Amino acid sequence: MPRICSFAALLILFALSIPVTTFVKAQRSGVDTYAITNAKIVTVSGPVIERGTVVIRDGLIAAVGDKVNAPADAQVIDGTGLTVYPGLFDANTTLGLPAPSPLPTPGGGGGFLQAQLRAATPISGPNSTQPPGLQPEVMVEDMLKPGGPEIEGARNAGITTALSAPRTGIWMGQSALINLAGDTPQQMIVKSPVAMHVGFSSLRTGGYPGSLMGVFASLRQMLLDAQQYQRVQEAYERTPRGRRRPELDRSLAALIPVLEGKLPVVMYADRQREIERALDLAQEFKLRAIIAGGIEAATVAERLRERDVPVLLSLNFPRRMTSAAPEADPETLRTLRGRVEAQKTAAKLAAAKVRFAFQSGGLTNMADFRANVAKAIENGLSHEDALRVLTIRPAEIFGVADRLGTIEVGKIANLIVTRGDLFDRTTRVTNVFIDGRPVDLRPVTPVAPAPSASPGPSPAGPHAEETRPNFGGTWVITLSINGQSLPGKLELRQEGGAVSGSMQTQFGASDFSGGAVTGNAFHVVTSAVIQGRPVELTIDATISADDLSGTVQSVFGTATMTGSRQP
Amino acid sequence: MGKRKIVAHILLLSLISAGLLSPTALAQQPRPENPSETLIRNATVLTITHGTLLNTDVLLRKGKIAAIGRDLTAPANARVIDATGKYLMPGIVDCHSHSMLDTVNEGTLAVTSMVRTRDVLDPTDVDLYRELAGGVTTLNLLHGSANPIGGLNTVVKIKYGRPIEEFLFPGAMPGIKFALGENVKRSSNPNLPGVTRRYPYTRMGVEEVIRDSFTRARDYKKSWDEYNAAVKRGEKNLLPPRRDLQLEPLVEVLEGKRYVHAHSYRADEIMMLINIANEFGFKVKTFQHVLEGYKVAKEIAQHGAGGSTFADSWAYKIEAYDAIPYNTAIMARAGIVTSVNSDSDERARRLNLEAAKAMRYGDLSEEEALKLITINPAIQLGIQERVGSIEVGKDADLAIWNGHPFSVYARVSTTFIDGDIFFDREKDLAARAELTKERAQLEQAEPNRPSAGGRPPQAPRGRRPSHDDDDVEQGERP
Structure with a gap:
């Protein structure tokens, strides 16, 4: 009997074991208490505490100071020789979002392959009145997925909070501010929506708008339509009787908070004229603008300050990506000046009292995040300002300064611990706390290809760093010629320094081999039978992570090719 | 001289001596020295x-x-x-230019009157400086010719180095680009199976698109007129009609508040547009290219339209086969306000010689030939009270x-x-040594050094062919 009893007990224990541990874990998370003692504490909100203690309890900062003692129930981390900073912000990313997929062609074209493509591509906004790329109702909140190498890479760089925004589009959708830890999207989100995002690159699908001019026209028309939509809806709500019921339109409805100034608009603009155009549009419709990218923002500093427009400044500084070749055209003086000036932008914005925050801008190697802040410091940005634009400034810009951005009692315990000064190139981040819990820091081997480099309106900035090129895989491509577009597929195999494979369009497949590779570009000549006659095709393509762009030349002219690698 | 000014001068001197401000940087901001x-x-x-x-x-x-x-x-x-x-x-006034446009064509639709060249101006385009060096001071920046009704134009003074607002020609009549013929019907483009071609693809279709657009514009105008009248009568609870950016410029054309600049080649299509304009009661301000203008010069003159043409380009496409170099002179003698334009960043630097050709072909007088690039294009843009003489x-x-x-x-x-002063040859020559030095310094800077294993350098960029019209590039310019 005792034997049976103990067996039964064991069985019951077994049956309960899973829920029991979850329960314990949940309970523990409620009372997680940590203390980092004897550390230098850079609070950002006040003076630096040379030797003190930070107490973390229940996800929040419970105490901080030089006379604070570690509570008895706390797990103590001896911080001797270490420095505690508030967790850093990356003010514009695509963290937590699925890898990019090609946009289907809206309206135009009805080929078999195209139909297949369209079926394979998830449509972002269900029942939207607008084509993908012009859907302001898209919300990052609905697409977030926790975990992944990009998030780990960001945490290794000391980033604990990031603005996550859609990758592409004109009306790109609405961003969310996320903490870079949590088992569910709901746990990650700090604030949503934070802003509407607007990219100014055309759809590139053969449909309208196909040029920058059209982009501006369609932005304008949709804002006007949203104003009209609001008028019509309000009139109907006042007196429904006797009026025809207006149709619902989620796309236009999503623009109403933008027009009312309740939701700021992050506009992607790097060059002076791009920034000025964005500001012109914002003034035309009285939008609350934020500039993202801002490589040349210093040239517009006065206007940015006057209008109180913050900048999410890219740390992906432009660099020369081409190799040396004597036969090449010399680069323009403006290009050369621009690259040097880009590293001075932060200092100039700080001097001009323009509000700004740093963003990674599509850096593929997150080790460069702090290294490039160090470059900005070398070019005149003060150490204090550098720290503020990585912590409290973005918190202010995104409206969460009451809960993030400094080490103060009651704020969310997003903290990083370093051995050495944050901006020293040799300094390592030793501990990261997000929402009061320690995060495992695992060295992330650079994922090749890194999917964070994104096409379209570069949150990446135009100069994403290159990884070792790897052409292999299946690429879904779109060929555009004279405003028409043709879908296709490119199968590539990499054999040492050569690329072989085949290109398939609705005209059939053409195989090739021996494509010459230079850097991350390849060149190959092949032929296809089009309308009954053999046509020579010259393919030139450059890849950047999972994106491909290039040209296909033939007797029909030069088609531009864009594509992305299928996961 | 105020104290602040003296301080500023000392600061400037010290900056120059420190090599921070090259003389060229000063030359680009002509204001203080003017x-x-x-x-x-x-x-x-x-x-x-x-x-x-x-x-x-x-x-x-x-x-x-x-x-x-x-x-x-x-x-x-x-x-x-x-x-x-x-x-x-x-x-010199160039009545047909695509300089300083980051993008020339919105070619996805047949009617793109909602797009504006004003949105895509690049005041740093180096072509502008080259045009100044050719004595050009005013440009009519037109949308491309990809569609029967294209985008809105911008008339600018080439105030290179100044903020974009200073470029805009004060009081210039707003305009819009129309286009007829081959570029629009896109017959030279591949007819790919399974890929929908954009309507229209015949000259018949072009005519229909334009007539349809003005019919819609007339209805649109009517709906606003009715609304405004009702507001005036004091009616309550009215909702304004939806604003339509595509039709608004066409209403302005109907009201005579916006000039039509129509890309055209053949006599028949020129007559077609004149007939539509008469039907809807508006005027075509200029026919651009208008290489067969000599065949219908009387009719163009009667309509009151101008002609803005090439001096001696012909046969570069089917619809240009009947072009003759005497076109300019014949149109001018028929009483048409005639100009010679560039439609090319390169040709814009030597419009003086394009005008001179009209003396060789057709015996225009020196003064008549000079008018082709000065007062006549100014009249065609409605700015003759300010420039052109x-x-x-x-x-x-x-x-x-x-x-x-x-x-x-x-x-x-x-x-x-x-x-x-926006161009000074002596100053340009003097600045070159400084620029060479600056380039050498910049090339040594870390972000400008060539990266090992980087992309191969870009092939030299081809310029826009000098004697083609504006259909060459679709979409973005590099």
Whole structure:
């Protein structure tokens, strides 16, 4: 009997074991208490505490100071020789979002392959009145997925909070501010929506708008339509009787908070004229603008300050990506000046009292995040300002300064611990706390290809760093010629320094081999039978992570090719 | 001189000596070195409207031409330029340009009257500087010719180095680009199976698209007129009609508030547009290219349209086979306000020679030929009260040439806009050594060093073919 009893007990224990541990874990998370003692504490909100203690309890900062003692129930981390900073912000990313997929062609074209493509591509906004790329109702909140190498890479760089925004589009959708830890999207989100995002690159699908001019026209028309939509809806709500019921339109409805100034608009603009155009549009419709990218923002500093427009400044500084070749055209003086000036932008914005925050801008190697802040410091940005634009400034810009951005009692315990000064190139981040819990820091081997480099309106900035090129895989491509577009597929195999494979369009497949590779570009000549006659095709393509762009030349002219690698 | 000004000067000097500000950086901001008065002495003045004046002085004050005559005096602080042996000519007006546009065509739709070139101007386009060096001061920036009804144009003064707002020509009539014929019907494009071609693809279709658009514009105007009338009557609870950015410019055309600049080649399509315009009661302001204008010169003149053409380009496409170099002269003699345009960043630098060709082909007088690039295009853009001739009270948009502008050896030495210098040949030459030095320094900077294993360098960029019309590039310019 005792034997049976103990067996039964064991069985019951077994049956309960899973829920029991979850329960314990949940309970523990409620009372997680940590203390980092004897550390230098850079609070950002006040003076630096040379030797003190930070107490973390229940996800929040419970105490901080030089006379604070570690509570008895706390797990103590001896911080001797270490420095505690508030967790850093990356003010514009695509963290937590699925890898990019090609946009289907809206309206135009009805080929078999195209139909297949369209079926394979998830449509972002269900029942939207607008084509993908012009859907302001898209919300990052609905697409977030926790975990992944990009998030780990960001945490290794000391980033604990990031603005996550859609990758592409004109009306790109609405961003969310996320903490870079949590088992569910709901746990990650700090604030949503934070802003509407607007990219100014055309759809590139053969449909309208196909040029920058059209982009501006369609932005304008949709804002006007949203104003009209609001008028019509309000009139109907006042007196429904006797009026025809207006149709619902989620796309236009999503623009109403933008027009009312309740939701700021992050506009992607790097060059002076791009920034000025964005500001012109914002003034035309009285939008609350934020500039993202801002490589040349210093040239517009006065206007940015006057209008109180913050900048999410890219740390992906432009660099020369081409190799040396004597036969090449010399680069323009403006290009050369621009690259040097880009590293001075932060200092100039700080001097001009323009509000700004740093963003990674599509850096593929997150080790460069702090290294490039160090470059900005070398070019005149003060150490204090550098720290503020990585912590409290973005918190202010995104409206969460009451809960993030400094080490103060009651704020969310997003903290990083370093051995050495944050901006020293040799300094390592030793501990990261997000929402009061320690995060495992695992060295992330650079994922090749890194999917964070994104096409379209570069949150990446135009100069994403290159990884070792790897052409292999299946690429879904779109060929555009004279405003028409043709879908296709490119199968590539990499054999040492050569690329072989085949290109398939609705005209059939053409195989090739021996494509010459230079850097991350390849060149190959092949032929296809089009309308009954053999046509020579010259393919030139450059890849950047999972994106491909290039040209296909033939007797029909030069088609531009864009594509992305299928996961 | 205030204390702050002195401090600023000292600061400037120290910056220059420290090598932080190269003289070229100063040259790009002409404002501080542009006094409010300039006296150009002893020039041969090609007034355009009042003949050629020998050994004449021209005084510029506050951006305007203040006086023309002999032995004029200027205050002590005025800039004095000795133009002995040189020619003074009004700034050239180019009635068809795509310079400084980041994108030329919105080619996805047949009617894109909602797009505006104003949204995509690039004031740093180096072509502008080259055009200043060719004596050009005003450009009509047109949308491309991908669609029957294209985008809205922008007329600019080439104030290179200034903020974009200063480029916009004050008071210029707004305009819109139309296009007829081959580019629009896109017959040269591949007819790929399974890929929908954009309507229209015949000249019949082009006509239908334009007629349909104006029919819709007329209805749109009516809906607004009715709404405004109802508001006036004091009716309550009215909802305004939806604003339609595509139709608004066409309503302006119907009301005579916006000029139509129509890309055209063949006589039949020119007549087609004249008939539609008469049907809807508007005027075509200019036919652009208009290479068969000589066949229907009487009809164009009767309609009151201008013609803006190429001097001697022909046969570069099927619809240009019947072009003749005498077109310019025949149109001008038929009473059409005729101009010669560039449609090319390259040709825009030598429009003086394009005009000269009209003397060779068709025996236009020197003055008639000069008008082709000055007062006539100014009339075509509605800015003839301000530019296009050298008259007291007009804008001081001028160029000094070292020889008669119709000589192949003539070069521009100085170009003025609103009395300020925007091109100075001597200064340009003097700055080159400085620029070479700056380039050498910049190339050594870390972000400018070539990266190992990087992309191969770009192939040299081809320029826009000099004698093609504007269909060459679709979409974005690099």
